[in-house]
Amino acid sequence: MSHLELKNVSKSFGPVGVLHHVDIEVKDREFVVFVGPSGCGKSTLLRIIAGLEKATSGDVVLDGEVVNHLAAADRGLAMVFQSYALYPHMSVRQNLSFGLENTKTPRDKIEARVAEIARMLRIEELLERKPRQLSGGQRQRVAIGRAMVRRPGVFLLDEPLSNLDAELRVTMRAELAALHKRLDATMIYVTHDQTEAMTLADRIVVLRDGRVEQIGTPLELYNRPANRFVAGFIGAPHMNFLEGRFAGGEAGAARIELDGGHMLSLRIPVRPEGEPITIGVRPHHIETQGGQARIPATVTLVEALGPETVIHAEAEGQPRIVAALAGQRAITSGDTVSLALDERFLHAFDADGRRVTEGEVAEEM
Amino acid sequence: MSDIPLERGAVSVSTRRVGTRLPARVIVALICWLVIAIMAWPLVMSFLASFKPEAEVTAVPPDYLPHSFSLQSYLKVYGYQAGLPTYLFNSFMVAFLTIVFCLALAVPAGYGLARFHVPFKEVLFLVLLASMMIPYQALLTPLFLMFTKLGLTNNHVGLAIIHTILQLPFSVYVMRNAFEGIPRELEEAAIVDGCSPLQILGRIFMPLAMPGMVTVSLFAFIMSWNEFLAALIFMSKETAFTLPVLLTGVIDSFYGSVSWGPLQAGVVVSVIPCIAIYFLLQRYYVSGFLSGAVK
Numbered sequence: 001m002s003h004l005e006l007k008n009v010s011k012s013f014g015p016v017g018v019l020h021h022v023d024i025e026v027k028d029r030e031f032v033v034f035v036g037p038s039g040c041g042k043s044t045l046l047r048i049i050a051g052l053e054k055a056t057s058g059d060v061v062l063d064g065e066v067v068n069h070l071a072a073a074d075r076g077l078a079m080v081f082q083s084y085a086l087y088p089h090m091s092v093r094q095n096l097s098f099g100l101e102n103t104k105t106p107r108d109k110i111e112a113r114v115a116e117i118a119r120m121l122r123i124e125e126l127l128e129r130k131p132r133q134l135s136g137g138q139r140q141r142v143a144i145g146r147a148m149v150r151r152p153g154v155f156l157l158d159e160p161l162s163n164l165d166a167e168l169r170v171t172m173r174a175e176l177a178a179l180h181k182r183l184d185a186t187m188i189y190v191t192h193d194q195t196e197a198m199t200l201a202d203r204i205v206v207l208r209d210g211r212v213e214q215i216g217t218p219l220e221l222y223n224r225p226a227n228r229f230v231a232g233f234i235g236a237p238h239m240n241f242l243e244g245r246f247a248g249g250e251a252g253a254a255r256i257e258l259d260g261g262h263m264l265s266l267r268i269p270v271r272p273e274g275e276p277i278t279i280g281v282r283p284h285h286i287e288t289q290g291g292q293a294r295i296p297a298t299v300t301l302v303e304a305l306g307p308e309t310v311i312h313a314e315a316e317g318q319p320r321i322v323a324a325l326a327g328q329r330a331i332t333s334g335d336t337v338s339l340a341l342d343e344r345f346l347h348a349f350d351a352d353g354r355r356v357t358e359g360e361v362a363e364e365m
Numbered sequence: 366m367s368d369i370p371l372e373r374g375a376v377s378v379s380t381r382r383v384g385t386r387l388p389a390r391v392i393v394a395l396i397c398w399l400v401i402a403i404m405a406w407p408l409v410m411s412f413l414a415s416f417k418p419e420a421e422v423t424a425v426p427p428d429y430l431p432h433s434f435s436l437q438s439y440l441k442v443y444g445y446q447a448g449l450p451t452y453l454f455n456s457f458m459v460a461f462l463t464i465v466f467c468l469a470l471a472v473p474a475g476y477g478l479a480r481f482h483v484p485f486k487e488v489l490f491l492v493l494l495a496s497m498m499i500p501y502q503a504l505l506t507p508l509f510l511m512f513t514k515l516g517l518t519n520n521h522v523g524l525a526i527i528h529t530i531l532q533l534p535f536s537v538y539v540m541r542n543a544f545e546g547i548p549r550e551l552e553e554a555a556i557v558d559g560c561s562p563l564q565i566l567g568r569i570f571m572p573l574a575m576p577g578m579v580t581v582s583l584f585a586f587i588m589s590w591n592e593f594l595a596a597l598i599f600m601s602k603e604t605a606f607t608l609p610v611l612l613t614g615v616i617d618s619f620y621g622s623v624s625w626g627p628l629q630a631g632v633v634v635s636v637i638p639c640i641a642i643y644f645l646l647q648r649y650y651v652s653g654f655l656s657g658a659v660k
Contacts, residue, residue, distance in 0.1 A: 052553050073559035085550035089572040098568075102559035146554075 002063060002076075002153030002186040003028050004049065009058030011044055011210075018044050019210040022058070026154075026188060031180050033189045035197040035233070036207035042190045045207070046156050049188065050079050062153070073102070078147035079156040082163065084139045086131040092118075092142050093127040099150045117145045120182075137168050144176075148183065155187045161196065173199060194234050198222070206230050228353035231280045237310060239347070240286070240321050242279045246271045256348075260317025262295050264341070268348050268356050277356065280347035283310065286323035287340045288331070295339045297321060302333055313337060408636065415439065415629035422626040438626035442634065445615050445627070447604045449634065455521065455600075456590055456607040457638075462525030463589040464582045467536045470529070471581055472574075475540025476566050480552065490541070497534045505598055512599060519605045524596060528589040536581040543577025544570055579649035587639055608635045 004026040011019040019041045026032045034042040047053040049060055051072035059066045067075050078099075086095050093114060100110045118124045121141045131139055140160060147155055160176075161169045177200055180187050191197055197204050198218045206213040206221065206229075214226040218234075225231035231239045244258035249270045256264040256277060264279065271277075297313035300320075309329045313321050323339060331337065348356040410429070414422055418435035421428065443449045477483060478490055508527065509518070517523030547570060555565045571578070593609040600606050606614070612631045616623050 050553075050557060052556065072553075072556045077557070079554070079557045081550045081554060083548060083550050085548065085554035087551065087554070087569060098555075099558035102564070146558075150558075 004154060004186065004188070005059075005061040006045070006049070007059040007061060009045070009048060009055045009060065011041070011048060011053070011056050017210060019048075019055075022207075022210075022212055024205055024212065024215065026186060029184055029186055031177075031187045031189065031200060031202045032205060033191060033197040033201035033203075034205045034207060035191055035194060036213075037233070038192055039209075040207040041210040042192075042207050043158055046079075046158055046188060046190050049154075050077055050156050051075050052079075076153045077156055078150055078152035078154075080143050080147050080158065080160045082159040084131075084143040084160075084163075086139060086142055086146070088131050091128050091130055092123065092134070095131070095142060096127075096145055096149050099146065103150070113149055117149050120148075121145050136164050137172060140164060140172055144179070153186060155183075155185055157187065157189045159191055160189075162191070162193075169196075176200065195236060198234070204234075206233060224355070225280075225347065226355055228278060228280065228349040231347055231349070231355075235282055237283045237322050237324060239280045239282050241349075242281065242318050242321070244277055244279055246273055246275045246277060248273055258295075258317065260295070260315055262315075264343065264346070266343070266346060266348055276351050278349040278353075279341075280349060281341050282345065283322045283324035285342040285345040286321070286325075287342065288323070288325060288329070288337045289340065295321070295341070297337055297339050299331055299333055299335045299337055302331055304328060311337070313339065315339065411629045411632045414625065415633045417626060419624075419626050422629070423622075423624075438630035439634075441624075441627040442611075442615055442630045445611060447606070449611070451604055452606055452608050452611045453634075455605060456635075458521045459524045459528065459596075459607055460586045460589040462521055463528040463532065464585045466525055466529040467532050467581055467585040468578060470533060471536035471540045472571065472578065473566070474537045475542075475544050475574075475577075476570060478537070478541045479544035490537075493534050493537055501531055502594060505595060509598055518599050519602045520599075524599050524607070525589070527595045527599060528585070528592055531592070531595075532585045532588050535584060539577050539581050539584075540574065543574040543580075547573050576649045579646050583642065583646055586642060590635070590639060 006022055006024045009019060009022045010017070022041075022045060024032075034045060036042050044053060048055045051067070051070060051074075055068065060068055062075060086092075087098065090098065096114045096117060097110045100113065105113075114127075115124075118127055121144065123138065123141050123145060126134060126138055126142070131142070134142065140163075143160065157176075161172050164172060173196060180200075189196075189200060201218055203215060203217055204221055205215050208229055214221060214230045216224075221230060221234045225234060225239075228241065232241070242258050244256045244264070247255045247257040247263070249255035249265065251270065252267055254266050254268050254270045256266055256279060258264060258279065266279075295315045295318070297315035297318075299311050299313045301312040303310040303312075306328070308327065309325045309331065311323050311325065311329075311331055313323065315321060321339060325331075350356050413429070413431055415438050416434055416436070417431040418433060418437055421432060421435075422438070478486055483489065512518050512523050512527075515523075517526065551569055551573075552565055555569050560568065591609060592607075593613070596607045596610050597613075600610060608631070612628060612635065615631050616625075616628045
């Protein structure tokens, strides 16, 4: 059992507030990812959980017990650092057994545990090597092994894949997901990469400027972003934001006039005419054929990726629209296309960036 | 950050190429040889002169190369007063104690300054370094009076304390830089692994700061080994002298003339340990010096 709660946690360094009233609950065996742009406070939050940093106010509750004043080593947590932080002067074996030696575990038990972990992570033949003789992926495994060896209740991972090249990152991501299933442990993972967050997480916590923007499953965040920030952060390529204003309509079906003169009909409550609104549409929900609202646009850039074609286009009043079209298209830069937005998947945000369509947009299947 | 760049400096120095065109390399090589020749000349002369018989050493005009081989000078140094072994032992003992004291004080001090929040830490550090500006000769008289009362004169420990005082600011400076060069995440990993601050120092920081500690030891050794004035003042018994004091004693000949032969032999004997230790620790020393310099 490892159930973690952060209650109203705030942190400031001198006059600078880094975290503001953060409330998060992490259930037993859950894989939770903290995601957000750099400087959003996600690493600080992880360090507060680890006990490397003290919260200015609020509580860290582990299995029902407030652990604010417990030293890092006594919290039953393990941490994997971004730089791996392997002890350079120790062999892999010594790195793995170091934590157990400090807790006065009997020698034979340490050896058995190290052997087990090494087998599990396929690093048996590396045990006598020094960290500098290992490749990036191997170091990463050792770092994870060092965390595993103490059988912690909660694993804290601070951007563990950010030092690996793209290919290895994908492999390690899959290994990490498999490991989570096998270990049946609670994991808290920090990253700025939304793809990592989407692929690994049971639930994602989106942070910005020290505040929780939204907590939810990856698809909840994708389908119902609570605000413009989350909408723009989750999903690749990023969501398009088209500026416009209310232009009448009837109950439950507002008419929106986008800058540039295009009209849309949205199932959201009608607001006074002229009130500004931002329409969010994901690149995958734009087509060049069919659909309801058609916006003539000039293509400025074509990215032919094979399975899909991403086009960047300019329309009147809308400087940059990105569309991800399925398959391969005969479109070149400079062409004029007619962009059709799929009205079932439009998101609307008010002037403060809050979602207006809450509960009224169809789920994507 | 994946590579902890402890030896970065050392590697880049050894692989650097000086000019690929031949003339430039020849010129650089010539300059190097010239500098080496100038620096080595007195040592070579001392070495050659130490094997000359007495009459030949004092001959006017002097001959650079010895015409006959003699160990006369070495024998005289060996048998001088309490005997060379006693002085060698004294020098080694004082140097060894100086190293021990310097490390025992500079390692925790450097650790504290590098890794702990100490109020007015930078000011403290500057005050510490500022003490290097005071000429120690000015302190010797009061120190002598104090040490006499404490029974620390004619005593290895006493002289080692003086040498430690002289060497400590530099040692703390080097150790602080060495510890600051160690990534913070290593310290945090050790904290999560259940280490106390002292265990972190002993099991993580000290092994990683080995080049810095070697640098401190080397400088402490050379300073203590060569230091003359304090040794002369604090060691007033002939059995307590260190090598530099012996060297000034051994040159006194009859009627104020200088006995050059034994002096050269003494110089050779006293230089050997310095060279030996330097060669032994050279690898650490260079990387330690750079890791302190570039951080």
